[in-house]
Amino acid sequence: MTKPVLYGGIEGGGTKFVCAVGTGPEDIQAEIRFPTTTGDEVLARCIEYFQAQQAKEPLAQAVETVGEQEDAHNNQIPMRGP
DSSP: OOOOOOEEEEEEOSSEEEEEEEEETTEEEEEEEEEOOOHHHHHHHHHHHHHHHHHHSOOEEEEEOOSEEEOTTOOEEEOOOO
């Protein structure tokens, strides 16, 4: 039997970030939540989490953004749906 693919995902928002690993939305096998702080801190925590998960088993990863985001110059970037 083929082992299911594990995916890594990030949900980022204004107050918290969630990093998770699983085979799909109904099978989350590992998850971490932490407050949104600076970009450098948040990215460092995400990278650290996924490196630890990747050491256990290879992952496919995805990032989702919803709503407006800011670029490096604090300009609002509207995000479009599919």
